[in-house]
Amino acid sequence: DAGVIQSPRHEVTEMGQEVTLRCKPISGHNSLFWYRQTMMRGLELLIYFNNNVPIDDSGMPEDRFSAKMPNASFSTLKIQPSEPRDSAVYFCASSLPQGRDSYEQYFGPGTRLTVT
């Protein structure tokens, strides 16, 4: 298994443009998480899905951010319009169905987003 797959790995865009980040979780994992990592705030949970349903989106910064999970093997995080303060590394992670031993999250390599 290649693990969690994210694309693109790097994205440079101009302010005001739409950005779409993609994630393929590990097969069989039913929870998917989107995080943002910055020097100042560390790793912040943006949103997570369970069985393709958004469970907690309280970390989504504002209406410019949206996330979807149309099926068990694919999710997108969209920023429209993008702003320079959105520059960060965005991680996707997935985990097995909930249980006492299921809290391990498997992270993708991240997408480094730069908005100029």
Next chain:
Amino acid sequence: AQRVTQPEKLLSVFKGAPVELKCNYSYSGSPELFWYVQYSRQRLQLLLRHISRESIKGFTADLNKGETSFHLKKPFAQEEDSAMYYCALSGYNTDKLIFGTGTRLQVFP
């Protein structure tokens, strides 16, 4: 409110010195605590969890409910321990992890 605090952004030690990365948490129930590590050019990965009570790569962490702490310790640091370390918390009946802001550990030769 659920919160994880890692007071040190950077911790620098020499090889062979003891290491303690601090983590304090705020949670109203009985949390699950974890340490995740991100080595240079590698993915963030689980290092250890308090429920397992195990030592991984020489690291241990004890959950102290009285002090609401989960400090990560290693008696003799190695250069390959240099990485970013995140403490994380999860509550009962949720998949959600709350991460601290991370501590970068630098081990000098």
